[in-house]
Amino acid sequence: MIDQIRPAAAQHVPSLLALVNRFAAQNIMLPRTEEGIRRSLPDWLVVADETQGDAVVGCGCLVALTPTLVEVRSLAVAESRQGTGLGGRLVTALVDEARIRGYEQVCALTLRPAFFERLGFAVVDRWSISPKVWQACIYCPKFHRCDEVAMLMDLTEVHGAGEDDDRGSAGWNRLLKYGAWQPLKLAYQKKPEKRDG
Numbered sequence: 001m002i003d004q005i006r007p008a009a010a011q012h013v014p015s016l017l018a019l020v021n022r023f024a025a026q027n028i029m030l031p032r033t034e035e036g037i038r039r040s041l042p043d044w045l046v047v048a049d050e051t052q053g054d055a056v057v058g059c060g061c062l063v064a065l066t067p068t069l070v071e072v073r074s075l076a077v078a079e080s081r082q083g084t085g086l087g088g089r090l091v092t093a094l095v096d097e098a099r100i101r102g103y104e105q106v107c108a109l110t111l112r113p114a115f116f117e118r119l120g121f122a123v124v125d126r127w128s129i130s131p132k133v134w135q136a137c138i139y140c141p142k143f144h145r146c147d148e149v150a151m152l153m154d155l156t157e158v159h160g161a162g163e164d165d166d167r168g169s170a171g172w173n174r175l176l177k178y179g180a181w182q183p184l185k186l187a188y189q190k191k192p193e194k195r196d197g
């Protein structure tokens with residue numbers, strides 16, 4: 001039987017919390033609070049095992065970073081179900097939901113870039129998803145030694161073959177054009193300079 005992906009409901013909150021925080025305790029994803037999950041419940045998709053009291057065995061959610069950019073966050077699949085395609089199906093369902101909600105880009109920060117690449121995401125510079133950096137990363141204790149890779153998928157029209165465009169497709173960020181984020185990146189990386197006079 002194929003596990004059904006569905007919107008999360010109130011009865012899923014305890015097992016959802018337990019699943020996410022089990023991996024958070026291993027330092028491979030960020031913890032969530034019960035209140036935070038309840039508040040954002042309409043943005044979660046889950047797979048639940050009806051034979052185990054509807055316990056959540058897979059989950060993920062969408063977090064809006066701007067009106068056009070949304071993040072896939074808190075993606076988790078129970079150890080016993082990993083490697084069977086559930087994680088991939090959850091990401092695909094979240095991307096579909098992002099498209100339905102009218103977002104232009106979906107991003108993720110991950111330790112599993114190859115997994116996201118196979119699903120159509122492209123590796124991008126962390127600063128090309130700067131709303132995420134400013135809203136969340138700067139509060140993270142691992143900000144200066146971040147080991148996660150920024151991934152992006154463009155949901156807008158794909159450029160036609162042969163079109164004169166060297167920007168790539170999935171990696172091109174319409175929202176944060178080069179000129180907009182480059183000064184931020186330079187400011188962040190720049191060492192203090194001696195001033196003339």
Ligand SMILES: CC(C)(COP(=O)(O)OP(=O)(O)OC[C@H]1O[C@@H](n2cnc3c(N)ncnc32)[C@H](O)[C@@H]1OP(=O)(O)O)[C@@H](O)C(=O)NCCC(=O)NCCS
Nearest residue numbers: 023028029075076077082083084085086087088110114115
């Ligand atoms: C990352 C995670 C969500 C992936 O979930 P998953 O259900 O194992 O994902 P899938 O089964 O779709 O894909 C996992 C791998 O199994 C392979 N796979 C997919 N379907 C398969 C099948 N039917 N049989 C065997 N292998 C399969 C895929 O090729 C994939 O390989 P890859 O990782 O090299 O890309 C899961 O490992 C997890 O919860 N990890 C801990 C939490 C975590 O790291 N979360 C953050 C993610 S950003």
